[in-house]
């Protein structure tokens with residue numbers, strides 16, 4: 001699951017700046033979330049993650065809890081299981097996200113799909129942060145990273161439910177950052193562009209087929225010349241939750257290979 005062996009080795013050779021940090025990460029079973037889990041574990045963090053389906057393998061030290069982030073009950077169960085395992089929390093990474101594309105356009109998106117998109121891409125983070133942030137406020141320290149998407153800024157009709165939910169996540173994160181910073185809790189957002197992952201690859205393939213283009217055509221829109229890797233996002237997370245980012249709160253770190261699909 002390590003997607004870039006050389007950068008992982010470099011991490012292991014360096015100081016373990018997240019030693020003992022207790023991390024709750026959603027969607028860590030594959031894709032970007034799995035890369036985040038590996039990166040934070042390599043730096044000494046203790047990581048609990050969740051997804052609806054358990055991965056075939058988990059890296060050493062990763063605690064996996066099966067759960068669904070779309071409901072308040074699911075979130076509470078995940079938060080309870082994480083606290084039971086970790087004894088507290090220093091870092092929350094809201095990474096779980098998903099959406100089905102509607103090539104016919106946004107007016108074809110079913111009402112239930114709108115609700116689903118809001119639940120998994122926006123309200124899951126709101127609810128998990130509400131469940132765990134009071135502990136961080138009480139201890140006077142903590143870091144929250146919410147994973148958004150460049151779809152929030154340049155929203156294609158087939159993914160309007162997803163882009164709108166991610167836009168809400170960015171606005172919410174900014175407000176929460178202002179509210180929690182005086183308590184020593186830093187809230188930041190990461191906005192990935194195109195990143196290779198099982199879920200996103202499937203969406204891109206479906207859209208490319210529907211519009212008579214190839215996935216390579218989509219990748220060719222990235223100025224840096226390649227699609228992103230999970231490691232690219234994981235590195236940004238590792239920075240934002242570390243003391244190197246001690247003065248960073250309310251930021252939206254765009255990691256998109258220069259696509260600049262943002263205001």
Ligand SMILES: NC(=O)c1ccc[n+]([C@@H]2O[C@H](COP(=O)([O-])OP(=O)(O)OC[C@H]3O[C@@H](n4cnc5c(N)ncnc54)[C@H](OP(=O)(O)O)[C@@H]3O)[C@@H](O)[C@H]2O)c1
Pocket residue numbers: 026027028029030031032033050051052053054067068069070094095096097098120147148149150151191192193194195196197198199200201
């Ligand atoms: N890859 C990209 O190009 C890209 C670009 C911009 C933003 N992002 C964002 O990056 C994050 C990670 O995406 P990814 O590309 O790595 O996607 P992915 O390969 O589909 O992985 C998504 C992860 O979230 C979990 N998940 C999805 N729905 C869930 C639910 N209801 N409850 C619990 N866990 C759930 C999945 O596991 P289960 O399905 O087993 O539950 C999986 O672990 C998402 O927030 C996504 O919106 C990705």
